[in-house]
Amino acid sequence: MSIMSINIVYIIPELIIAFFALLILLLSVFIGKKFDIALAPISVFGIFISLVSVFVFNFYNKSSVFNNSFVVDNFSNFFRIFILTSSLIFIVFTFSYSKGSIYIKRHLGEFYFLILMVIIGAMLMSASCDLIMLFISLELVSIPSYILAGYEKMNEKSEEASLKYFILGVLATAILVYGFSLVYGATGEINLKEIARAIINRNLLENNYVLIIGVILSLVGFAFKIGAAPFHWWAPDTYEGAPTIITTLITTIVKIAAFAGLIRFLYVGISGFKNSIWIVLFLVLLSLLSVIIGNLMALPQKNFKRLMAYSSIAHAGYILIGFSSANTDAQFAIFIYLLAYIAMNLGAFSVAMLVEKTRHSEEIKAFAGIGYTNPFISICMIIFLISMVGLPPFAGFLGKLLVFKAGVENNLTWLVIIGVITSVISLWYYVNIIKHMYFVRYEGDSSLLKIKASKLSVFLITILAIFTISMVIIPSVFILVSRNAVVFF
């Protein structure tokens, strides 16, 4: 019993979220509609407390608990803070969004419960250190997000998005778990550290193809979650169909979780993956295809969310360039890129949500003319978009710079060059949005000309924009933090 109580200290942040999730569920069931107004503040409060608890408890000591399946180290703390902070911002956006949707409003308690489940799953993912934990927390992230994607029940698009996400997701899960079973079979272990030890002791990466096929099949599962081509098919359809707020969730928290899991799996579990040409080749293939397909297919898109889907595929590709090398620099390049990506993505989606809310359209056309009606928001939007292209002096630039540097150091100059060229292509479609904002007149109801934005959302957008700039102005802080978070076997 005493062992248990010590262990529990380490999962306090997760427990707090779980507590608040259940509280929300119970309150909404027993108190009912009257309580809806308080649900969002409760979730914000819960996340905030959890965030505080990360700082209060066990920030510095590295320990593995629960039969070494759960690890508290700098890596997991970094991701916990990262996930909690972005979900804090995210939840605040749900405030205003949920008012516009009847079904979300009708099942508000369940809505927040499921979102909190996703958050717990993401946090557990970053801290999990064995295959079972990885698998089950990945599912905890996915299953609620399948449901959330279909939350707009009478909207055919939303339903279809949910179905596609679900079928392909379950399929990817099946492949992933088959891969896990092969990894387990080849090494006889499920703990990532034990796997790494077995691989080193028995030199498995060179002679055991069960292991390699297992790793590749697992990578397929992860690649699906991060939306890397050619396993990206769900992404555009789901992004377009799902409610915008859920699209935001899928591109931010789910993605962070999948990347955290992938980093754990590759760097801790298959720690010598750099030595296996097959695994590296597979990663390179993924990133190459993602970068090309993502950027090219984004060009003809008219729908903002669909465009962002392809753009996120491309970003996944850029991040994967960082995976092709196994040193410290590469790993923290991935962190920095992720930080930048999440900030600018949240920002861009939040602006899009404001636009959608006023003008009831997700088309790029709906952005027309906001440069003059809402100069501040559109300046922020420019910052996010330019940052996504990877131009200085914004966060995306730093991320791309570091990732490309890692690529060049690993003799993948050709991949980096393709990356740079495709990022020029990406300029075209991002600038297209800017063009609509500034150089196109809005041809709709003139009463919808000015985008209504609550003070709170403007405040958050400002914070995100400042963050996007500050990553380049004072990168040392971010680099220091990310550097500490690097994990290895």
Place this chain on the structure above:
Amino acid sequence: MQFSAGLELKLEYFLAIAAVLFGIGTYGVLTRRHVVHILLSIELMLNAVLINLIAFSAFLTPEKLTGQMFAVFVIVVAASEVGVGLAIILSIYRKRKTVDVDKINILKG
């Protein structure tokens, strides 16, 4: 309980059977048009995983039971996936009166 050991059952046989199941499941997922059919095929694939895990557990780590534990969680996940999947199917059926995946394609391009 002892088997009369005329035929020595080796690990490879179990793995091969699992691979067969996995292949059949794959085929089913790829060809069927009924969503529930696809769901059934995915169940087959997950069963292949289960056989894999338990066979590995029996042959490689008979003392630690890790594979069996893994299998339990796979079953749990499979159960919840089926539940969610059927809910999604039901709600899509209400709206469109079809569950044919070939006809569910308004989102594309």
Place this chain on the structure above:
Amino acid sequence: MTQIIQITQIVWFIPLIPFIGFIITFLIFKKFSNAVSKISTIFSGICVLLSLYSVYLVYTKGSFSTEIVWYITGKYYISMGFVADGLSTMMLVVVSIVSFLVHLYSIGYMHKDSRFGLFFVYLQLFSASMLGLVLANNYLQMYIFWELVGLCSYLLIGFWYEKKSASDAAKKAFLTTRVGDVGMMIGILLLFLNTGTLGFTKIFELVEKGFISGSVITASSILLFCGAIGKSAQFPLHVWLPDAMEGPTPVSALIHAATMVAAGVYLVGRSFPLFFASPYAMTVVAVIGVFTAIFAASIAIVQTDIKKILAYSTISQLGYMIFALGLGAYVAGLFHLMTHAFFKALLFLGSGSVIHATGTQEITEMGGLAKKMKTTTWTFITGALSLSGFPLLAGFWSKDEILGFAFDNGRYIFFAIGAFTAFLTAFYMFRLVFVVFGGSLSQKSEHAHESPKTMTIPLIILAIFAIIAGYIGAPFIKGNIAFGEFIKNGIHIKHTEFNFMPMVISVLLALMGILLSYLMYQKKTIPKDWLYKYVKPYYTTLKNKYYIDEFYSKVIIRPGIKFANLINWFDKNIIDGFINIIGKATVIISKGIHLFDLGVIDGFVNWTANETYNSGKRLRKLQTGNVSAYAIIMFAVCAVYIIYLIIRFKF
């Protein structure tokens, strides 16, 4: 010590002031557009004073730089900082003066515009980033500001977005320059990986000591040059600059003539030690520069849009600077940059004044403006003379120095092409002058009137600069040596001795060009003018002259049809005929080049863009919306990969 602190502070302030201006104006531009214009003009005025002071400090106390460590990664560290030396302070003065005058000018020029305030907001942001670019002491920082000025340029070209052509031009400019920036980015990465630093001084030190292999130097300098090609609109990425003329004229003057486009030249100048270490890179630079110079100059001859003529002229002059640097004429190239900034800004602002008065950009619709707009005319002519290299004006000294350098060093081909370009320059500039200001009043010119004071004062100031700026580096007062020493940037400068021969040739050619254009344009429209009788008494028949131009204009439209008429006419008057053959040949060639430019280069650029877009569209068909199809692709990829793995694996 105190002095050092002073310099440091001043250097920090210079880009900061317009940036503060940007923030202030951004916050209030909607309500107080008039105040915004005044505030920003005052801010840029302060910049001028500070820049002048920093020049004084650097001149008396020597150069100084300051840096702070930005971040450390592994064995590398990147620092941020500012460098104040002769080169950067020279640029500071040029940028801030032109910027100030353009601010002043815009108050008059833009006052009717609905987004009057916003225009100044953009201008402030541009000034801040351009000054930051100039002061950067490492490549990364330079790249950051480099992109920022690109962004401002994008916003300002598309300022009148109601015109579709304007927003298209903005996009084209942004994208085309980005193509060059890709090269620059890779070049910077390459340098960083090979030297572990991005600071200019460090890199040049390593280059000088021979720590970096020759191939790396060549590769990285050519890649860096790609950035300059894009930004300074060199062949083959020059296509954006003529289109960029869709922006407001003050913008063209500031960004697309004097400062931003010169950033490419500045980059090459700044990296000169690097380029100098690689003869191949120097050759590439020189060839591209000289080709662009003559290429653009020949296109300028047939243009009829006043701003496009100036745009091609800018491309040509930038090519001049680039080729000067490529030959090793470091001082001459940068000297020309400085003088060019003044007189080209003058010309653009003058053309803005003309456009403001007549409301058209077509020179064929103008005429006789000399009577209506005295100040504009005279300042414009000063600028044109300066650009043509008329003796004792600014352009003369700098152009002469470039040509003299080429001549002295035995690069006769470059000299010949350069001199011929000078001839063409004089020709097209005076064609412009004579058509616009000379001749009789056209319909549109009738109601023209002189522009307000805020517009003419900058013109006068710039005209003064266009006359005297050349004396800073004029050879006969040994100014070139002093100037060279001032901006030397840590390299050994080969001083050009004053050489009579190339000077005479270039002046003669320039005069010939002016003469030619005079004969072709001036005499036709104002035949009874006193100038006509005084200078060219041997042109007797008015009809004959009129016929030349009639003929000439038809040649432009249908070169083949009137060929016989040329022969016919050639018999009548040999001298005129000779001149006309030159004229006609040039016109045909330049027409051809222009077509080539439009058809092939533009075509290629557009083709690439379209193909990329179409491949996106084609790929789009893969996204059928059918789950089974998605699933099978996922599985097929796995299966193919695994079977490949198995085949390659030897059991």
Place this chain on the structure above:
Amino acid sequence: MVITAKHILHSSFYLIASLLCVAMFFIMLRAEYLAAVQILVYIGSIVVLIIFALMLTRTKVGDETNISNNQKIFAAFTAMILFVCLTIVFFNINLEVKVESISKVSIVSVKQFAEVLFSAYTLPFEIASLLLLAALVGSVVLAMKEKTEENNDNKKFTK
């Protein structure tokens, strides 16, 4: 048969059969508790759930002429490749087998199983409970008939 049966209900019953076979394998592999779980959870609830769902949706049964799409050959090919490759690999790689033959594997008692599950795997177990709860709540939300649709709203979804 699961995947070829035209009638979706038939194929569900075939699925029961094949799941029973899998359970047999479990018994052969000395995982008797899991075999019981397999029968109870899979056959007892999952398949029954599916059958329920089928009846609820009242899908046209059996008269669909074209149950599979037009990528049969390609799909068969892919599946075969996967199967063949995996089998080749399995028969050519020596895994670190600790027990040579199935006859030497000892049977796992339920008690042993529970001890391991609740000591080493507590955390995943708890997460699994959260997962099930989330799935349950989500399914209810999705499957619930909205009042705007029909009036006879009864929460009939059970799992």
